[in-house]
Amino acid sequence: MDKLIVLSGVNMVEGGILTVYRTMIATFSNVPGVKLICLVHDTALFEEYTSLPNVEFREYKEIKSGWLKRLKFEYITSYALSKEINPDAWICLHDMSARVATPNQFVYCHNPSPFYQSSAVDLKYDRTFFLFTKFYKFLYGLNIKANRYVIVQQEWIAKYFQKTYGIRNLLVARPVSDAAPVHETARLTAASSGAKSLLYPAFPRTFKNFSVLVEAMDLLKQQQRDVYDGLQILLTFDKGMTRFGDFIIEECEKRQLNNIRFIGLQSKTRLDEMYRHEADALIFPSKLETWGLPLSEAKAFGLPILSAELPYAHETIGDYDKVAFFAPDNAQQLADKLAAFYQGQNIFTATSYVDDPAFLVSHSWDALAQHILNSLDVK
Secondary structure, three states: OOEEEEEEOOOOOOHHHHHHHHHHHHHHHOOOOEEEEEEEOOHHHHHHHOOOOOEEEEEOOOHHHOHHHHHHHHHHHHHHHHHHHOOOEEEEOOOOOOOOOOOOEEEEOOOOHHHOOOOHHHHHHOHHHHHHHHHHHHHHHOOHHHOOEEEEOOHHHHHHHHHHHOOOOEEEEOOOOOOOOOOOOOOOHHHOOOOEEEEEOOOOOHHHOHHHHHHHHHHHHHHOHHHHHOEEEEEOOOOOOOHHHHHHHHHHHHHOOOOEEEOOOOOHHHHHHHHHHHOOEEEEOOOOOOOOHHHHHHHHOOOOEEEEOOHHHHHHHOOEEEEEEEOOOOHHHHHHHHHHHHOOOOOOEEEOOOOOOOOEEEOOHHHHHHHHHHHOOOO
């Protein structure tokens, strides 16, 4: 199987999308007979792969400086490159379905902006995200029917694409590790009363819904001071990261909510240590995710999960026996669950998720690669 594949992601420089790019390189480069040409912003972001004999990198550092340059790259430059390279497959990893001369074209869609009902808070503290909620629906639709597969991370997103764009060639690729769950730590804290720490690893964006945590802890401080004193919520950001993050910090200072602690960005190694030894539960109130990686990570460590009751959470968590859900805008309900957790009540129950047979689903990166490679031989 000698196949030349282009992975295009010139805007992918950080966070989950960069992890996706790196994982795709690692996965495809391990398939015998596959050669990759990776179109990237900066080769230095991929140092661990630059020595691989079957992976070539081409840099386009100027693309991120403006949207017009991005549009030109996707719809003009990419077409010329596809004629020059003549690959067997062209995989757009960053939402936009490029115009290329390659028949086997794929797009990986991960930006959740169109699925969110934005508000004045978003406009005030994250104007770029607010505009994306209005603009991305159009952006996704450009040239989308040119793809052999449109790849999304969850079935609820696939249903949105199916309804919005009238397409059926959807592939649900769950971004989960091929490794077995760790379950290293036996978690008994939910069955005993006493001080509790809840971890929420998230970047300070408006849709991450930190406000419901502030309101819930404020209610506990007013209504059940002993419970409030025995709880702490750990947030992985600090001052100066975003305007919205600064607003949340100022709100906590104004209300004297010292038990909401801002611990700054943490490395993956450090977060694993917190999952393993320090956190008594994950709290995850986010209103918008295309996956929600901390849910998978907490599950792997056997950590109880207190999550917003939303479709993405059910699908990400899947089958698990330590979950409690709450309405994402109901601070009183969250406060009541936090109080019960502190008091040693077992608020966590089993949840499960069954795949919709209407969609092709891959449960690992290896399976996704094989779906793509197998489709190249289908005329």
